[in-house]
Amino acid sequence: MEHHCSILLVASLLLASPAWTSASAGSDGTGGDHRALMQFRSLITDDPYGALASWGAGNMTAPAPCGWHGVTCGVRGRRRGRVTALDLRGLGLASSGTAAPSSLSGLTYLRRLDLSGNRLGGGVPSPLPPSLEHLNLSHNALQGPVPPALGSLHRLQKLSLGYNHLTGAIPASLGNLTSLTSLGLTSNNLAGAIPSALGNLKALTGLYLGGNMLQGSIPSAVFNTSSLQKLAVWTNNLTGTLPPNTGGRLPRLTYFNVDSNRLHGAIPASLGNLTSLTILSLASNNLAGAIPGALGNLKALTGLYLGYNMLQGSIPSAVFNISSLQTLALWTNNLTGTLPPNAGGRLPRLTSFGVDSNRLHGAIPPSLCNASKLEVAQMYENSFSGVIPDCLGTHLKNLWALILDGNQLEANVDADWGFMDSLTNCSNLKIVSLAANKLGGVLPGSIANLSTSMEYLGIWRNMVSGQIPQEIGNLVNLNAIYMHLNNLTGIIPTSISKLNKLSNLVLSGNKLSGQIPPTIGNLTVLTLLFLEDNMLTGPIPSSLGSCPLQTLSLEHNRLTGPIPKEVLLISTLSDYATFQENMLTGSLPSEVGHLKNLMALDVSGNRLTGEIPNSLGDCQILQYCIMDGNMFQGKIPESLGQLKALLALDLSRNNLSGHIPDFLGDMKGLEQLNISFNNFDGDVPKQGIFLNASAFSVEGNSGLCGGIAELKLPPCSDNGSTSNNKRSHKLVMIVSIATAFLGISLLLALCVLCHQRRKLIKAEHALPLINDQFARVSYVNLMNATNSFASENLIGIGSFGSVYKGTMISHDQEVVVAVKVLNLQQRGASQSFIAECETLRCTRHRNLVKILTVCSSIDSGGLDFKAIVFDFLPNGNLDQWLHHRLREHGTHSRIDLVQRIDIAIHVASALEYLHHYKPTPIVHCDLKPSNILLDNDMVAHVGDFGLARFVHQDQTNPSDISSGWATRRGTVGYAPPGQVLTSTLHFTFTIG
Structure with missing residues (x-):
C-alpha cells in the first residue's frame, strides 16, 4: 500500500511540474488534457455511481475527451477542443490521502472546477490551473491549511472550500483575488484573525466564514466592501463591536449573520439604512442597550434574530410595522414593556414569534390571531397575565406550537378555557405547553379532541381540577404528557395504554386514585413514569417490566403488595x-x-x-x-x-x-x-x-x-476487645520499625534539604496570601478577572478543562491567579472537580499548588459552571522547561543539573507528604512533568489533582488494586522516558 501511494504521489508531482504544463500547452494540448484526466481518475478509489465509467476510452493520444461525464470543452478559438470545465459535484467520489485535484493542473484552459460533495482526501491542491474562474471543493474531506498560492489565481471569481476540515489561518494573499465575487470557507477549523486584506476584494458579493474558530474583531475594511450582499461570520470567537456606521457602508447587503460570537456594545442604528436586508441575525452575542427603532425601516426584512443577548427596554413599535417579517426571534434578553395591542395585525406573513425569557408583561393581544400564517408562538418565562385569547385556534390554522409556560395567565371558569376548544381547529398542532401559570377550573374534555399529530402536552404546576378525560387515548402520537402539580382527581385512564409512542408520563402531585392500570405495560417506549404524591392504591403492576424505564417514581401513594x-x-x-x-x-x-x-x-x-x-x-x-x-x-x-x-x-x-x-x-x-x-x-x-x-x-x-x-x-x-488489643500491639511494632527506618532516611536527606530552606521560605513569603477573601467568588468575578475568559489569557488546556490567567482584587491589591474552568460536557469533569477540591482543601504543603477558592455557579448562558482558583506560578510547568522551551527559546531556557535535582527533591517532598497524609493517604494518579508547576524561584509545586484518590492503608490485596481504579487512571497512551513520574518516584529527568 505504501509503495502504491508513493507511485501515485510521484505521478501527481510529475504531472504538476512546469515541464508537463508546458508540454500540455503545446501542439499536443488535447492529449495533455486526456493525460491529466486519466491521472485524476487513477487516484479515485471509489466511484459509487459509476460516473467515471465513460472515461478512458481510446488511447493516450486520442483527442480531448469532450464527451466524458462532467467534462466540457471549448468550441471556438484556442479553446476549441480543450477542457474548460469539469463538473463532478455530488458523485461521492473518494480518493486516497493524495490531493487528487492537483493532477488537474495540466488542464491549462480550465475555467470551472466543481468537485463539491465528494470524499476527496488530502489538502487543498496547489498548484492549480491559473485560468480558473470557478473553484468549488466544498463538502469533501480536505485537511491542512488553505494554500497561500491560491492568491495567484487572478482570474478566480468564485472560491468554495466550505464544509471540510481545513485548519490554520486564512491567508492574506486571498486579498489579491480582485475578481473574486464569492469566498466560501464555512464550517472548517480555521483560526486566527480575519485578514483585513479581504477588504481589497471590491467585487465581492458573498463572504462566508461561519462555523470556524476565528478570533479578533471583524476588520473595518470588510465593511467598506460596497458590493457585498451576503456577510456570514456566525459561530466563531469574534469580539469587538459593530461599527456605528455599518449600515452606511454596505448599501447592497441582503444577508447579515454574525450570531454565536462574543460581540458586545449596542446594535448600530445605522443598520436601519440597509433597506435591501432580508435576514439580520445578531443572536447569541453580548449585545446590550435598546433595540433601535430604525430597524423598522427594513421593509424587505423576513427574519430578525436578536436572541441570547442582553438587550433592554421595550420592543420598538416600528418593528411590528415590517409587513414582510416572517420570523421575529427576541428570546432570552432583558426586554420589558408590553406587546402593542395591534401587534399581529401588522405582521400578515409572520410564521414564528419568539419573545420568551424576557420580562414582558400585560395581556397577550388578541390581534396576534390576525397573523394568520403563524406556526410557532413562543412566549414562555415572562409575566404575561389575563386569559389566553380564544381566537388562537380559530384564526391560526397553521399553528403547531403554542408555548406559554412560566407566566401569570389565568383560567377560572369554563369560558376562560375557550382557547382550548378553538385549538381543536389546528390540524397541525404538535405542542401545547401551558405550565407554571395560574390556570384553574376544570380541565376541559376538549383537550382530548386536539389534533392527532399532538406530541407534547404540558399543563403542569397550575391549579387545574377535574379528571383526565378517558378519550385522551385518541392522541396517538403523544410522546410526552406532563400534568403534575395540579388538583386532578379520578383514575388514570386506561386509554393511555393506546399511546404507543409515549415516552414520558408525569402525573405526580395530584389527587389521582384507583389502581395503576395493568395495561400500562403496553407502553413499550415509556422511559419516565412519575406517579408520586397521589392516592393510588392496589398493587404495582408486574406489566411495568415490559417498559424500558429509566426513571420510576411511585412514592407517597397507598400501594400495597x-x-x-x-x-x-x-x-x-x-x-x-x-x-x-x-x-x-x-x-x-x-x-x-x-x-x-x-x-x-x-x-x-x-x-x-x-x-x-x-x-x-x-x-x-x-x-x-x-x-x-x-x-x-x-x-x-x-x-x-x-x-x-x-x-x-x-x-x-x-x-x-x-x-x-x-x-x-x-x-x-x-x-x-x-x-x-x-x-x-x-x-x-x-x-x-x-x-x-x-x-x-x-x-x-x-x-x-x-x-x-x-x-x-x-x-x-476487655473480653470483647482482646483481638483488637493483639492487633493494636502488632500495629505498634510495625509502626515503630517503620518510624526508625523513616528516621534514618530523613537523616540522610537532611543535608540535601537544608540548603533549600531559605529558598523555600522566600518562595512562601513571595506568594500573596488570600485565604478566605474569595470564599464566595462568583462567575461574574472570574469573567471580569480573565477578561471574559479571553484567548490571550489561556495558559493551558487539560483533559477536563482550560486554565486562564486572571487578576483579582485582594485587600485593595491586584493578585494574579490561575483559574481552572471545568468543561462539564466532558465525561468525568464533575468528578475531577470534586476530587481536586477534596484533596486540596485538607492538604497544606509548600510543594503543592495552593487552592485559593472555588466557584460552583451558573454561567451567562444558564449552564452549570465550575472553576478552581489557584496561585499563579509564572514559570509554567516542568515539561515546558525540559522540552518545549528548549526548542522554542534555545539554550538560554535550559535548567541546569542542580536545578533538576532541586526540583526532584521538591516533588519527592510533596509525594512523601501525600503518601503519609493522615488520616488517609493520597495517591496523585497522574504525576508527570506537565503537572509540576514552577514559581519565580523555580520551586516545584505538584498540581492537577483531578484524578487523585484517598487510599485506605489496608488496601494491599493485589487483586483489589489490579481490578480497581488504579489501573484506569493517569495519562492514557505512550509517555516517553523523561516525561513519566510515578507515585513511587521511579522517574527520569533528561539531563543532556
Whole structure:
C-alpha cells in the first residue's frame, strides 16, 4: 500500500511540474488534457455511481475527451477542443490521502472546477490551473491549511472550500483575488484573525466564514466592501463591536449573520439604512442597550434574530410595522414593556414569534390571531397575565406550537378555557405547553379532541381540577404528557395504554386514585413514569417490566403488595427507582441485583420484611440506597462493601442486628450513613466515616459501645476487645520499625534539604496570601478577572478543562491567579472537580499548588459552571522547561543539573507528604512533568489533582488494586522516558 501511494504521489508531482504544463500547452494540448484526466481518475478509489465509467476510452493520444461525464470543452478559438470545465459535484467520489485535484493542473484552459460533495482526501491542491474562474471543493474531506498560492489565481471569481476540515489561518494573499465575487470557507477549523486584506476584494458579493474558530474583531475594511450582499461570520470567537456606521457602508447587503460570537456594545442604528436586508441575525452575542427603532425601516426584512443577548427596554413599535417579517426571534434578553395591542395585525406573513425569557408583561393581544400564517408562538418565562385569547385556534390554522409556560395567565371558569376548544381547529398542532401559570377550573374534555399529530402536552404546576378525560387515548402520537402539580382527581385512564409512542408520563402531585392500570405495560417506549404524591392504591403492576424505564417514581401513594420482581428486572433503570411511603409488604426480591445501572433506590417507609438481599451488592453504580422505616432483619450483608460508588446509606428504623461491619468505615466515597434505631451491638468502628460524627448516626442501638468520644457511648469490655488489643500491639511494632527506618532516611536527606530552606521560605513569603477573601467568588468575578475568559489569557488546556490567567482584587491589591474552568460536557469533569477540591482543601504543603477558592455557579448562558482558583506560578510547568522551551527559546531556557535535582527533591517532598497524609493517604494518579508547576524561584509545586484518590492503608490485596481504579487512571497512551513520574518516584529527568 505504501509503495502504491508513493507511485501515485510521484505521478501527481510529475504531472504538476512546469515541464508537463508546458508540454500540455503545446501542439499536443488535447492529449495533455486526456493525460491529466486519466491521472485524476487513477487516484479515485471509489466511484459509487459509476460516473467515471465513460472515461478512458481510446488511447493516450486520442483527442480531448469532450464527451466524458462532467467534462466540457471549448468550441471556438484556442479553446476549441480543450477542457474548460469539469463538473463532478455530488458523485461521492473518494480518493486516497493524495490531493487528487492537483493532477488537474495540466488542464491549462480550465475555467470551472466543481468537485463539491465528494470524499476527496488530502489538502487543498496547489498548484492549480491559473485560468480558473470557478473553484468549488466544498463538502469533501480536505485537511491542512488553505494554500497561500491560491492568491495567484487572478482570474478566480468564485472560491468554495466550505464544509471540510481545513485548519490554520486564512491567508492574506486571498486579498489579491480582485475578481473574486464569492469566498466560501464555512464550517472548517480555521483560526486566527480575519485578514483585513479581504477588504481589497471590491467585487465581492458573498463572504462566508461561519462555523470556524476565528478570533479578533471583524476588520473595518470588510465593511467598506460596497458590493457585498451576503456577510456570514456566525459561530466563531469574534469580539469587538459593530461599527456605528455599518449600515452606511454596505448599501447592497441582503444577508447579515454574525450570531454565536462574543460581540458586545449596542446594535448600530445605522443598520436601519440597509433597506435591501432580508435576514439580520445578531443572536447569541453580548449585545446590550435598546433595540433601535430604525430597524423598522427594513421593509424587505423576513427574519430578525436578536436572541441570547442582553438587550433592554421595550420592543420598538416600528418593528411590528415590517409587513414582510416572517420570523421575529427576541428570546432570552432583558426586554420589558408590553406587546402593542395591534401587534399581529401588522405582521400578515409572520410564521414564528419568539419573545420568551424576557420580562414582558400585560395581556397577550388578541390581534396576534390576525397573523394568520403563524406556526410557532413562543412566549414562555415572562409575566404575561389575563386569559389566553380564544381566537388562537380559530384564526391560526397553521399553528403547531403554542408555548406559554412560566407566566401569570389565568383560567377560572369554563369560558376562560375557550382557547382550548378553538385549538381543536389546528390540524397541525404538535405542542401545547401551558405550565407554571395560574390556570384553574376544570380541565376541559376538549383537550382530548386536539389534533392527532399532538406530541407534547404540558399543563403542569397550575391549579387545574377535574379528571383526565378517558378519550385522551385518541392522541396517538403523544410522546410526552406532563400534568403534575395540579388538583386532578379520578383514575388514570386506561386509554393511555393506546399511546404507543409515549415516552414520558408525569402525573405526580395530584389527587389521582384507583389502581395503576395493568395495561400500562403496553407502553413499550415509556422511559419516565412519575406517579408520586397521589392516592393510588392496589398493587404495582408486574406489566411495568415490559417498559424500558429509566426513571420510576411511585412514592407517597397507598400501594400495597410486594415489589414485583419483573420491575426489578428492568435493565434500563438508571436514574432512580423510588417506592417510599407506601404500604408495600413482603421481602425485597433478590432480582434487585439486576439493577446494575441504577443510581438511587428508595424503598423507605413501607412494611418490607426479611433480610437485605446479598445481590444488592451487584448494583455497582448505586449511589443512594435508602431503606429506612421497614422491618428488615438480620445482619448487614458483606456484599454491600462492593458498592464503591455509594454516597448515602440509610438503614435506620429496622430490626437489623449484629456488629457494625468494618467495611462501612472503609468505603471512601460514603458521605452519609444512618443505621440508628436497630439492634446493633459491639464496638463502633473508628475509621473512615465513623470519624465524623455529623456524617453518621448510630443512636437507638442500646448494645453499642466505644467509637469516637462525641458519641458518648460506654467503653467496650476487655473480653470483647482482646483481638483488637493483639492487633493494636502488632500495629505498634510495625509502626515503630517503620518510624526508625523513616528516621534514618530523613537523616540522610537532611543535608540535601537544608540548603533549600531559605529558598523555600522566600518562595512562601513571595506568594500573596488570600485565604478566605474569595470564599464566595462568583462567575461574574472570574469573567471580569480573565477578561471574559479571553484567548490571550489561556495558559493551558487539560483533559477536563482550560486554565486562564486572571487578576483579582485582594485587600485593595491586584493578585494574579490561575483559574481552572471545568468543561462539564466532558465525561468525568464533575468528578475531577470534586476530587481536586477534596484533596486540596485538607492538604497544606509548600510543594503543592495552593487552592485559593472555588466557584460552583451558573454561567451567562444558564449552564452549570465550575472553576478552581489557584496561585499563579509564572514559570509554567516542568515539561515546558525540559522540552518545549528548549526548542522554542534555545539554550538560554535550559535548567541546569542542580536545578533538576532541586526540583526532584521538591516533588519527592510533596509525594512523601501525600503518601503519609493522615488520616488517609493520597495517591496523585497522574504525576508527570506537565503537572509540576514552577514559581519565580523555580520551586516545584505538584498540581492537577483531578484524578487523585484517598487510599485506605489496608488496601494491599493485589487483586483489589489490579481490578480497581488504579489501573484506569493517569495519562492514557505512550509517555516517553523523561516525561513519566510515578507515585513511587521511579522517574527520569533528561539531563543532556
